[in-house]
Amino acid sequence: MKILVTGGRGFVGKKISQKLFELGHDVETLSRSDAGSNNTKIKHHKLDLSKKINDVKIFEGVDCIIHTAAKAGVDGNYSDYYSANFIGTVNLLQASKECGVQYFIHTSSPSVVFSGKAIRDGKEDMPYISSRISPYSYTKSIAEKKVLSSNRRDFATVALRPHLIWGENDPHLLPKVINRHKMGKLKIIGNGLNKVDLTHIDNVVHAHILALDALIRGKPIGGRAYFISQNEPVLLWKWLNSIFSKVGLDAVESNLSLPKAYLVGTVAEFLWKILPMKSDLPMSRFVACQLAQDHWFSSEAARKDFGYEPILSMQEALDKTMPWLKTLN
Numbered sequence: 611m612k613i614l615v616t617g618g619r620g621f622v623g624k625k626i627s628q629k630l631f632e633l634g635h636d637v638e639t640l641s642r643s644d645a646g647s648n649n650t651k652i653k654h655h656k657l658d659l660s661k662k663i664n665d666v667k668i669f670e671g672v673d674c675i676i677h678t679a680a681k682a683g684v685d686g687n688y689s690d691y692y693s694a695n696f697i698g699t700v701n702l703l704q705a706s707k708e709c710g711v712q713y714f715i716h717t718s719s720p721s722v723v724f725s726g727k728a729i730r731d732g733k734e735d736m737p738y739i740s741s742r743i744s745p746y747s748y749t750k751s752i753a754e755k756k757v758l759s760s761n762r763r764d765f766a767t768v769a770l771r772p773h774l775i776w777g778e779n780d781p782h783l784l785p786k787v788i789n790r791h792k793m794g795k796l797k798i799i800g801n802g803l804n805k806v807d808l809t810h811i812d813n814v815v816h817a818h819i820l821a822l823d824a825l826i827r828g829k830p831i832g833g834r835a836y837f838i839s840q841n842e843p844v845l846l847w848k849w850l851n852s853i854f855s856k857v858g859l860d861a862v863e864s865n866l867s868l869p870k871a872y873l874v875g876t877v878a879e880f881l882w883k884i885l886p887m888k889s890d891l892p893m894s895r896f897v898a899c900q901l902a903q904d905h906w907f908s909s910e911a912a913r914k915d916f917g918y919e920p921i922l923s924m925q926e927a928l929d930k931t932m933p934w935l936k937t938l939n
Contacts, residue, residue, distance in 0.1 A: 611826070612636040614672045616702065617679030618654060619643050621781055622717060622772075625815050626676055627652055633819070640668065641679060659698035669705045674713035674825070676818060677702060677757075680750065682782070685882055685891035688745045695749035696756070703760050711765065713825045714757065715818060718769040720807075720837060720907055722751035726899050730805075732907040734835055744896035754835060761833035766825050769835040770817055773907060777811035777927065778934040787850065788938050791859055795892070798865035800902030802847040807839040807906040810927035813920045814838060817912065824916035836912040842924045843906035856932060857939040871898035 613630055617623035618639020631637045631652055640655045655668050659679060669675075681694035699716070706714055723729070723736040724747045738751045754769045761767040776783045790796045817838040824831050851861040866874075875895040882891050912918035922930065 611673040612638070612671055613674045613676065613822075614638050614640060614669065615676045615678060616640045616659065617677070617717075618652075620678060621779065622775060622811065622814060623676075623678040625811050626678065626818050629815050629819060638668075638672075659701050660693040661701075663701050663705045666705045666709055669709040669711060672706075672709060672711050674715065674822060675702065675706055675711055676715045676717070676822070678717040680717070680746075682746055684744065684746070684894045684897050685879075686745065688742060688749075691745040691749040695746070696753045699753040699756060703756065707760075707765060713822065714760070714765065714767040715821055715825070716754060716757040716767065716769040717818070718754045718757075718771045718835060719747065719750050720771045720773045720905070721747035721896075722754050722771065722835075724896065724899075726895075728804075728904040730904050730906060732837060732905070734837060734911055744894070747896065758833050758835060766832035768821055768825065768831050768833075770814075770821060770838050770912075771835060771907070772809045772814040772817065772838040773807040773905070774809060775811055775814050776808050776931070778931050780811070783808075784853070784935060785938055788854070788857065788859070788935070791854060791862060792939070796862050797871075798847050798862055798901075799871045799898055800865070800868045802845075802865060804846055804902055805843040805904045805906055806846045806900075807843050808849075808924075809838060809840045810920075810922050810924075810931070812922050812927070812930075813840060816921050817918050820912075820916045820918050829916060831915050834911075834915075836915070836918075837907035837909050838912055838918065839907050839909045840920055840924055840927070841909060842920075843904075844924060846901070853928075853932075853935065857936050859939060868898060868902040871902065874898070 613635050615623050615627040619641045627637050627639050638653045642658045681691050724739045739747050742748045757767050875893040875898045878893050
């Protein structure tokens with residue numbers, strides 16, 4: 611099949627495109643950046659999806675689009691998230707339909723159901739986020755809804771929601787946590803006993819391949835969203851401290867209550883909005899909730915509908931990733 615992967619230079623998009631290439635598919639990638647050091651055998655297109663697509667030649671002959679491109683983060687202007695995550699998705703859906711693309715896999719996020727409350731064994735029937743407390747989560751939610759509502763008999767769409775993706779060459783999650791700890795700016799939020807899902811990149815890629823295969827075989831998964839998890843929620847702060855120990859850092863012991871962290875986030879968001887701050891937002895209301903509360907999800911629907919099971923356990927994933935993590939300190 612000819613498959614176009616958006617966000618092809620990113621952590622997830624690059625891994626998916628490489629796996630598809632290994633499986634023998636005709637793979638091309640797309641992002642707003644140049645090709646860089648990507649696999650030179652994979653053709654890359656530079657395109658800003660948030661702009662109107664006047665030339666759809668890139669999409670001609672494409673059988674499937676895997677849409678991983680997104681603006682992630684906890685600070686910045688809402689309009690930037692809206693353009694990248696919603697308008698970009700709308701433009702891509704339109705181009706897909708014009709060019710006869712058959713399958714569309716949208717890489718979404720469990721944060722689309724963020725409510726500010728703890729989530730334990732979350733299922734797909736949870737309601738979407740209703741506030742703009744997190745520009746990323748809200749714009750990903752309206753993009754996901756657009757994708758799923760676009761599902762047709764001749765244009766099958768599905769959304770996958772992997773949670774807190776990590777692994778070798780992860781540019782965001784663990785490197786940022788480790789760096790923040792090295793700077794002495796990391797505190798346990800809440801009582802330190804919250805459980806969370808963290809999903810290794812190999813399992814995320816595996817889920818996308820399985821979903822694509824299910825669509826090709828005509829399984830009735832079109833128009834649906836699926837949580838993709840490790841199926842092994844961990845005590846977040848205990849897990850992080852075990853990693854810190856392995857990379858030669860002290861354990862995090864100081865803590866801040868959730869109400870205080872939430873207040874800090876509220877004030878920080880206000881100041882970063884009205885002042886020309888150049889540094890990263892130190893805390894947000896969304897991050898405070900994520901660091902203090904349970905948030906783990908069931909991938910039972912994905913197992914039942916297209917056979918998803920993690921191919922790496924948490925321990926296997928950590929063993930694979932640890933040599934790289936040690937290079938960060």
